[in-house]
Amino acid sequence: MPFIKQDYIIPYSSNQKKILFHKKDIPKISFLWYNYCALNLLVVVWGVDIMNNEATLEETQSLHIKKYIYLGVKRLFDVFCSLIGCIFLLPIALIVKISYLLSGDKKTIFYKQKRVGKNGKPIYIYKFRSMVVNADEVLKELLKNPKYKKEWDENQKFEDDPRITKMGKILRKTSLDEMPQFINVLKGDLSLIGPRPLVEGELDAHNGNHEIYEAVKPGITGWWAANGRSATTYKKRLELEYYYVKNCSILLDIKCIFKTVKAVVFKTGAK
Numbered sequence: 182m183p184f185i186k187q188d189y190i191i192p193y194s195s196n197q198k199k200i201l202f203h204k205k206d207i208p209k210i211s212f213l214w215y216n217y218c219a220l221n222l223l224v225v226v227w228g229v230d231i232m233n234n235e236a237t238l239e240e241t242q243s244l245h246i247k248k249y250i251y252l253g254v255k256r257l258f259d260v261f262c263s264l265i266g267c268i269f270l271l272p273i274a275l276i277v278k279i280s281y282l283l284s285g286d287k288k289t290i291f292y293k294q295k296r297v298g299k300n301g302k303p304i305y306i307y308k309f310r311s312m313v314v315n316a317d318e319v320l321k322e323l324l325k326n327p328k329y330k331k332e333w334d335e336n337q338k339f340e341d342d343p344r345i346t347k348m349g350k351i352l353r354k355t356s357l358d359e360m361p362q363f364i365n366v367l368k369g370d371l372s373l374i375g376p377r378p379l380v381e382g383e384l385d386a387h388n389g390n391h392e393i394y395e396a397v398k399p400g401i402t403g404w405w406a407a408n409g410r411s412a413t414t415y416k417k418r419l420e421l422e423y424y425y426v427k428n429c430s431i432l433l434d435i436k437c438i439f440k441t442v443k444a445v446v447f448k449t450g451a452k
Contacts, residue, residue, distance in 0.1 A: 266363030311349025375400025
């Protein structure tokens, strides 16, 4: 068990040898420096097995540099893609608005919802509205029915959601309802790739791990979204999201993008 000695953190390896880390050399990973959780997150997320391997200071510094290079490249890629996405957003928004007007729906086509971001920070994500305007009130009524309540408690969604509009079904099938989130990416609340942002309390309801899930920025798409989406169980969903957080890299991000394109084209798991 590691302990604190002024400016130094001294964890023990499996063979009981001391490994000395100065506090300035521990990567800033958004947790308290003088807390075991910081070291634990370094172990869980960034692959340094401090407790079981001889993790040298040089290896830790190298990991620190690689992490920030990756995050810098990822941010540049996010900005580039979101700028392109926002260009396509305008004509799509016009088509969505016209389709709603033709159906007699004159309300806003956009929907803003509070979600949980990196490190548990509250964020608001934007989407094309795919449900009736009073969707939250309709949900409360639906949950009074034991059948709907059981399904909602298990998956946080319905197999056949009566709140979704005709246009909304098209938007969801094509994943176009997520396009306004390119604005969130430009703002820095979301990344292009990452775990999907959850509503408050959702992770706790499924016994999820906050330290892992919220260690990176949530994304428009992610490893779960690229590998089955709504066709998977919630437990499997968390496993897929955890996998991404623990293994995130430029190569995995590229792979995720290709798998997402494939899932959208073939409508894999879309509901």
